[in-house]
Amino acid sequence: MKFTKMHGCGNDYVYVNLFEEKIADPAKVSIAVSDRHFGIGSDGLITIGPSDIADFRMRIYNADGSEAEMCGNGIRCVAKYVYDHKMTDKKEITIETGAGVKTLQLTVADGKVSLVRVDMGEPILKPDLIPVDASGEQVVDEPIEVEGREWKMTCVSMGNPHAVIFVEDTEHFELEKYGPEFEHHPRFPKRTNTEFVHVISPTEASMRVWERGSAETLACGTGTCATVMACILNHKTENKVLVHLRGGDLTIEYDPDNNHIYMTGPATEVFHGIWEEN
Numbered sequence: 635m636k637f638t639k640m641h642g643c644g645n646d647y648v649y650v651n652l653f654e655e656k657i658a659d660p661a662k663v664s665i666a667v668s669d670r671h672f673g674i675g676s677d678g679l680i681t682i683g684p685s686d687i688a689d690f691r692m693r694i695y696n697a698d699g700s701e702a703e704m705c706g707n708g709i710r711c712v713a714k715y716v717y718d719h720k721m722t723d724k725k726e727i728t729i730e731t732g733a734g735v736k737t738l739q740l741t742v743a744d745g746k747v748s749l750v751r752v753d754m755g756e757p758i759l760k761p762d763l764i765p766v767d768a769s770g771e772q773v774v775d776e777p778i779e780v781e782g783r784e785w786k787m788t789c790v791s792m793g794n795p796h797a798v799i800f801v802e803d804t805e806h807f808e809l810e811k812y813g814p815e816f817e818h819h820p821r822f823p824k825r826t827n828t829e830f831v832h833v834i835s836p837t838e839a840s841m842r843v844w845e846r847g848s849a850e851t852l853a854c855g856t857g858t859c860a861t862v863m864a865c866i867l868n869h870k871t872e873n874k875v876l877v878h879l880r881g882g883d884l885t886i887e888y889d890p891d892n893n894h895i896y897m898t899g900p901a902t903e904v905f906h907g908i909w910e911e912n
């Protein structure tokens with residue numbers, strides 16, 4: 635099976651072009667290729683295929699084989715892949731995802747995509763749509779007990795669930811200890827991605843992320859969008875924020891006129907190869 639290894643801010647996936655390859659069991663393949671010792675090594679598998687309602691269709695599978703609704707870093711890499719591999723010559727493309735059709739603007743330098751701006755659509759705030767077990771119309775600054783400590787969370791879905799927790803120091807935060815406890819907490823019927831965020835200023839933040847089904851990743855595009863929405867809901871930042879992740883930076887803008895969130899960031903192709911299913 636031919637694959638291409640790409641990353642967005644260090645959030646790395648194995649990409650497979652379904653116009654050329656067939657994958658009978660993507661969950662099984664994602665588990666195998668994601669293994670960083672016995673496989674290729676990645677945060678998961680992303681497939682690029684045809685769509686009846688958009689230019690292309692993207693599906694994302696976590697390292698544990700579970701399918702996610704959307705992937706922010708991944709969709710930027712999909713846009714880079716289809717343009718650089720001459721599957722389209724458009725600089726504005728649409729991609730069908732589990733969270734609806736997204737529109738992307740490509741910046742091209744020397745014939746290759748260097749930067750992508752994604753309209754990530756509207757944040758979803760209703761508890762039962764996130765989903766999270768909570769009352770009310772939104773989950774903002776909500777107490778939750780994890781590992782015997784009370785935390786305050788703000789929950790946002792970008793098609794996939796996120797719990798945003800504000801902390802003073804992300805670098806020394808015990809992510810391995812608390813990340814899985816949030817991921818599997820009974821208040822999240824579909825588990826959750828969890829972002830631990832330090833607000834630096836009204837226009838800047840840093841964060842780390844424990845992803846549903848993939849453990850800590852160096853970046854999470856949907857998580858960064860959820861983080862900025864949480865910052866705005868908690869009156870901590872303005873609508874445009876530069877976010878520092880372990881693997882790089884993303885610029886997130888919330889447009890109050892259409893309630894859409896826009897994410898701008900890089901996409902990188904690292905190598906390609908042949909995966910022999912053993």
Ligand SMILES: N[C@H](CCC[C@H](N)C(=O)O)C(=O)O
Nearest residue numbers: 702705706707794854855856
């Ligand atoms: N890394 C991805 C998100 C993957 C989400 C996945 N972990 C889940 O929702 O289960 C991103 O850049 O948005």
